[in-house]
Amino acid sequence: MDLPEQARARYDALLAVADRTVVGLDFDGTLAPIVDDPAQAHVHPDGPAVLARLAAQVRAVAIITGRPARQVVELGRLDDVADRLSPGAELLVRGQYGHEQWDSTTREFRSPDVPPGLAAFADELPDLLAAEDAADAFVEDKGLALAVHTRRLDAPADAFARLEPRLADAAERHGLGLEPGKFVLEVRSPGMHKGHALREVVATTGAGGVLFGGDDLGDLEAFEAARALGEQGLPTLLVCSGSVEEQALADVADVVVPGPQGMLDLLRRLAADAAAR
Numbered sequence: 001m002d003l004p005e006q007a008r009a010r011y012d013a014l015l016a017v018a019d020r021t022v023v024g025l026d027f028d029g030t031l032a033p034i035v036d037d038p039a040q041a042h043v044h045p046d047g048p049a050v051l052a053r054l055a056a057q058v059r060a061v062a063i064i065t066g067r068p069a070r071q072v073v074e075l076g077r078l079d080d081v082a083d084r085l086s087p088g089a090e091l092l093v094r095g096q097y098g099h100e101q102w103d104s105t106t107r108e109f110r111s112p113d114v115p116p117g118l119a120a121f122a123d124e125l126p127d128l129l130a131a132e133d134a135a136d137a138f139v140e141d142k143g144l145a146l147a148v149h150t151r152r153l154d155a156p157a158d159a160f161a162r163l164e165p166r167l168a169d170a171a172e173r174h175g176l177g178l179e180p181g182k183f184v185l186e187v188r189s190p191g192m193h194k195g196h197a198l199r200e201v202v203a204t205t206g207a208g209g210v211l212f213g214g215d216d217l218g219d220l221e222a223f224e225a226a227r228a229l230g231e232q233g234l235p236t237l238l239v240c241s242g243s244v245e246e247q248a249l250a251d252v253a254d255v256v257v258p259g260p261q262g263m264l265d266l267l268r269r270l271a272a273d274a275a276a277r
């Protein structure tokens with residue numbers, strides 16, 4: 001893959017500090033192709049091998065996702081990746097936008113309490129969906145959050161547009177926040193986002209470079225955090241996994257790759273170039 005000139009310069013600068021770089025990656029749409037049923041969003045078949053190879057060359061690979069940590073470990077086959085890691089390599093997970101943690105060393109899950117207000121919001125939700133002619137929307141119970149999916153409704157974009165202000169209002173009344181994504185509206189604890197999670201991983205690992213790859217609105221804060229770290233002198237590369245469903249990240253990325261296959265091709269190349277140095 002040919003990189004645009006400016007992205008090539010950023011890639012080369014990152015390569016020079018590859019062994020101190022954190023590679024932060026979103027899951028859905030970035031490592032796993034988007035599918036109708038969230039429970040069936042398995043990692044791309046190339047994913048585990050590429051992640052293990054990359055982790056051997058960089059400071060750490062961190063999956064920073066809206067998914068519950070336990071679920072992304074399963075869908076991402078991250079236990080398999082951890083089993084393949086060379087000594088010293090590190091794989092981290094920050095789940096539910098940074099609220100949950102897992103790492104390949106301890107393989108323990110850490111999760112906060114369910115936010116107050118979520119149970120009352122859940123009680124209200126069926127009536128709210130029915131009032132917007134979206135009673136059949138799929139509701140994903142994520143433990144710390146509830147995600148309303150419109151993808152499988154007859155007119156998913158229309159239902160999304162009707163529900164967004166209603167769910168935002170209800171979330172606020174219950175002290176919660178609304179996280180919009182690709183045909184999904186998630187109600188969760190406010191205050192945490194992927195930008196905080198990425199900064200925490202960079203600080204914890206003492207990283208000297210950052211690559212972040214994402215595809216959806218929930219990745220924008222991580223892009224902003226990486227950009228700010230770049231302004232402080234860290235080599236950075238922002239990679240968008242492109243799709244017809246979301247343009248916002250492509251507009252601010254250094255490079256846009258064609259979906260999870262393109263993302264894994266780029267990561268494979270980074271691992272190979274770093275190993276060759």
Ligand SMILES: O=P(O)(O)OC[C@H]1O[C@H](O[C@H]2O[C@H](CO)[C@@H](O)[C@H](O)[C@H]2O)[C@H](O)[C@@H](O)[C@@H]1O
Pocket residue numbers: 026027028029033034035036037038041064065066067140142147149151181182183184186216218
């Ligand atoms: O931060 P991410 O790893 O991208 O997770 C964000 C949300 O992704 C999931 O929904 C998306 O993927 C589904 C499966 O491909 C798709 O059906 C849905 O339309 C997408 O929005 C997940 O279900 C959510 O819980 C995550 O918050």
